[in-house]
Amino acid sequence: MKATSATFNFTGKKKINLDKIQVTGHSDGYITIDKLELESLELPDDAQVIVEIMTSILGIMRFHLGEVKAIELNKELPLDVDLFGLAQIRVKVVSIKSGEVGKILAEAKGVQPEIGGRPPSLLPIVRSPLGPLVWRVYFDSETGPELRINDLFADSNQITHNVIFRSAVIPEVVYQIALWTLGELELSSEEERPAMRWANFFRSWGFNPLSLDETNSAEDWARDVSTYAASKFRSFLNCKEFIEEEE
Amino acid sequence: MYSLRKFNENGIREFTNRYVAMKETENPIDLSDLLEDDNLTTIIVEEKSIEMVNFSSRMECGEYFFNLFESNRAKLNSKNVDPLNDLGMWCWLTAVWSRYLQYNPDGKFNIGSSSALARWVYEPGHPRRNYRHLLAGPYRLYTLHSSNPSRIRILMFNDVRKPNTAWVEQICSRKEIINDGQMMEFIHEMFFDELQNKPRSKPKNFKQVGDVRRFGVVYNQLIVNWDMHGMPQESIKEIIPGEFDAWLAKSRKKSSVVKKIAARRRVTKK
Secondary structure (H helix, E strand, O other), rough: OOOOOOOOOOOOEEEHHHHHHEEEEEEEOOEEEEEEEEEEHHHOOOOEEEEEEEEEOEEEEEEEEEHHHHHHOOEEEEEHHHHOOOEEEEEEEEOOOOOOOEEEEEEEEEEOOOEOOOOOOOEEEEEEOOOEEEOOEHHHHOOOOOOEEEOOOOOHHHHHOOHHHHHHHHHHHHHHHHHHHHHHHHOOOOOOEEEEEHHHHHOOOOOHHHHHOOOHHHHHHHHHHHHHHHHHHHHHHHHHHHHHOOO | OOOEEEOOHHHHHHHEEEEEEEHHHOOOOHHHOOOOOOOOOOEEEEEEEEOOOOOOOHHHHHHHHHHHHHHHHHHEEEEEEOOOOOOOHHHHHHHOOHHHHOOOOOEOOOOOOOOHHHOOOOOOOOOOOOOOOOOOHHHHHHHHHHOOOOHHHHHOOOOOOOOOHHHHHHHOOOOHHHOOOHHHHHHHHHHOOOOOEEOOOOOOOOOOOOOOOOOHHHHHHHHHEEOOOOOHHHHHHOOOOHHHHHHHHHHHHHHHHHHHHHHHHHHHHH
16 A cells, blocks of 8 residues: 555645644633734735634634734634634635635644643543543544543543553554554645644654555554554553552 | 433443343333432432423424523533533433334334444444434534524434434534534525425436435535635535536525415415
């Protein structure tokens, strides 16, 4: 299997790189767009700048930040703190020109708010109702994977810091994310996609999903990454020591 | 009448086991002994206000639970219960309604080996399954569109036990559509027959007529380049492909009939 390394763009829609945007999450329950640099994209002055926040609870919320020539930054856009990690945030620049009203001229997807000056985590841990399950990895193309921990536990740290959990579960989490990354890269290898952030992360471990050759199946590759993670985090040894200490 | 309760972990397990047993044996199983078992449940609202009622439609079901939770909002909050996410409460409510949910409107037992677990055991965190729950599904949709529920009638017009599966699956599985009230209004106008209170029948005498599946596919293509969430209906009509012209023509014709009838009713009332 080979991931595509180039994409075709017949529409002329421009991509707003995520390093041109800065979004901050505020503990009072709102986000602000603090930086949005569009100059290099040469967009029409009168095109409309729109921020869309989508959650499964509130639906789609849209906020107008004015025209390209005068973007209204630092506007308070209401978003509950609990939804910071779950909301999908997009920035769109939309045409108002006759004959193409509503056409998207430029777009940024997968925008994530920084909280307390820290960039968003590669693998957010989210408390979630999971019924009888302890954990599950949830995948979203725009926001990337998140590790969900059953919200019936009083404190999710109890679980994620537990030696047995870390030893037994993390390699499996890595396996699932590795497989997902390969699948996503088959669709597109846009630099800003969450799958690309994971691809770069796996590359830092010496596993490059973009240079997978045809003799290596996706499952085998993901299993190799997972085994490396188990070795790196001393999964077996930590688990064995913990059990022996308990005895 | 019951106090509103939720199952604890053991209750959820027992409820799930009994549902699985129903699937395996294809025979009804009584769940009433679980409902007030203090070892399996905890009370959320003390007042005895929960009674199994037959819903005439998914809309009525969604509205019933919406009103129930809104009127008890403070009590739910004090017990840290979020109706959109509480598995234990929906399992308990499904147990209360179990005698109703087990049988189709024609009285036929409707649970078999192929029945989906998600119809009875709510999966709030699973975006492709959370709308499938027979009771929580209508509640989720009603809550999301509570400002104008009539725009989701195409997903809510029919019996709770017989959801309009093709539509529900195609629309609810696409979060871009189901979360967009304006798009739901567009779908309602194009595909729903208000006079008959059901989806319009497929237009005849047209070579190519897009159906709901095609609509989902086309929408996914259009949203790449068009600001579908912000576009007025007239602009959307201009960009959707010709295969939907027959539906648009039908909707225009029907809406003018509806307007005429409404005008006639107004005159008669005067």
